[in-house]
Amino acid sequence: AQSVAQPEDQVNVAEGNPLTVKCTYSVSGNPYLFWYVQYPNRGLQFLLKYITGDNLVKGSYGFEAEFNKSQTSFHLKKPSALVSDSALYFCAVRDGGYSSASKIIFGSGTRLSIRP
């Protein structure tokens, strides 16, 4: 069975500093990995994905994520945080090894707080 873990409930960063939100996963086949962001009283919005290829993927709003197969991790990063980045971030995984399955499982979420 696939699973995804976000070990930090909250991450606090000063504006202008780099940020990292951690995610680890477990799948039986090749992972398809995603990051989504949720603002208050809104649905989740897609940020970026990894399917194959370059381990560093770039997404919306200046975010990027690094796929590390040996550590089964897919950490979200941004070089310089903005106050407007404050939101709830979710990592998600789909088992790409089972071609007909599209079950997408989400982590518990990490609340990112950027202080001015």
Place this chain on the structure above:
Amino acid sequence: DAGVIQSPRHEVTEMGQEVTLRCKPISGHDYLFWYRQTMMRGLELLIYFNNNVPIDDSGMPEDRFSAKMPNASFSTLKIQPSEPRDSAVYFCASSNRNDGANVLTFGAGSRLTVL
């Protein structure tokens, strides 16, 4: 496209009443997912459909919950009878497998409060 449309946005009901949540996916999307979000349990996958057919309903909590997708443009999630522990935000999301990864587009959610 107006995106994924969910209704109602807010529902307050009393224990024992029937609740029906509705979802209109993005036109052309062939997958539809229902998720439930609570503080305690996070975002849980309840059920998903492919081409209107339920594929995996292992996340549906119990027999009180049922979901249907009678056509490509409409799905319902029904709770009968409702209980206070069903209080949550219910999200519908749709996707197109042809994008290669099944990137989800979420609706704004239906916030359910069962008294």
